[in-house]
Amino acid sequence: MKEQDLVAQIRKKQSFLCIGLDVDLEKIPPHLLQKEDPIFSFNKAIIDATHDLAVAYKPNTAFYEAYGLKGWRALEKTINYLNTNHPNIFTIADAKRGDIGNTSTRYAKAFYETMAFDSITVAPYMGKDSVEPFLEFEDKHAILLALTSNHGAYDFQTKQVEGTQLYKEVLKTSTTWKNADRLMYVVGATKAEYLKEIRHIIPNNFLLVPGVGAQGGSLKEVCTYGLNDHVGLLINSSRGILYASNGEDFAEAARTKAEALQQEMKDILSKA
Numbered sequence: 001m002k003e004q005d006l007v008a009q010i011r012k013k014q015s016f017l018c019i020g021l022d023v024d025l026e027k028i029p030p031h032l033l034q035k036e037d038p039i040f041s042f043n044k045a046i047i048d049a050t051h052d053l054a055v056a057y058k059p060n061t062a063f064y065e066a067y068g069l070k071g072w073r074a075l076e077k078t079i080n081y082l083n084t085n086h087p088n089i090f091t092i093a094d095a096k097r098g099d100i101g102n103t104s105t106r107y108a109k110a111f112y113e114t115m116a117f118d119s120i121t122v123a124p125y126m127g128k129d130s131v132e133p134f135l136e137f138e139d140k141h142a143i144l145l146a147l148t149s150n151h152g153a154y155d156f157q158t159k160q161v162e163g164t165q166l167y168k169e170v171l172k173t174s175t176t177w178k179n180a181d182r183l184m185y186v187v188g189a190t191k192a193e194y195l196k197e198i199r200h201i202i203p204n205n206f207l208l209v210p211g212v213g214a215q216g217g218s219l220k221e222v223c224t225y226g227l228n229d230h231v232g233l234l235i236n237s238s239r240g241i242l243y244a245s246n247g248e249d250f251a252e253a254a255r256t257k258a259e260a261l262q263q264e265m266k267d268i269l270s271k272a
């Protein structure tokens, strides 16, 4: 998907909400466990109930890999369902990959071609030749981990290395890589106070911002410095939406949670 088409969807829906499809069979409504494919049934119900409120969906592959073949099948059915029924929705394979060049190329093919996602999350630790293979595909985007939402982010990412914090070095250096205009970055909502400096280094790139809801990040704080003139933000919520109820009304309850976030986004966009 072209970035300009994503921006058009954001303007049309007045939403920059990304719904994380992190399916946990221990948390989904028990009545779905009787279905032939509980994971896909759950995703389909969530997508059907929320697709007009969200511009992106982000299945975290760990939640599918954990169930082996049936998990992969459900992931494949989910991406095919989205691409067939909602081709204007941006899709993110949250797989956090990155390896030596020829291996990264295979990961890119797995998630851009075999599964036809628009983007994949990528770890920057192995450097340029591990990330550039993800940038070779037209209209596909690598979303580089920059400053993550978890506490461990302070172990390495904010450490001083040769006079600068490591995450800033990741931001600056990655902008020099081939096809860097296809890069987006992950910044945790719990790190909103860093966004002013981050926007200084990368004013134009989209940011995927997880950590609102269950992890305690604030949408308003993220928007203060995170927004740019083409919005430039995708705010992810997973558990806060998916598990609003585990009764028969789970999809309706998820919609109510998504709607509250979308309303907040609409207000923010009207004042921006």
Ligand SMILES: O=C(O)c1cc(=O)[nH]c(=O)n1[C@@H]1O[C@H](COP(=O)(O)O)[C@@H](O)[C@H]1O
Pocket (backbone or CB within 6 Å): 020, 022, 060, 094, 121, 147, 148, 149, 150, 186, 187, 188, 210, 211, 212, 213, 214, 215, 236, 237, 238, 239, 240
């Ligand atoms: O890359 C991510 O999406 C990600 C990066 C990060 O720094 N923090 C983070 O929570 N995530 C993912 O975003 C989702 C957050 O889920 P909730 O906390 O349930 O909304 C999970 O799939 C995480 O793996």
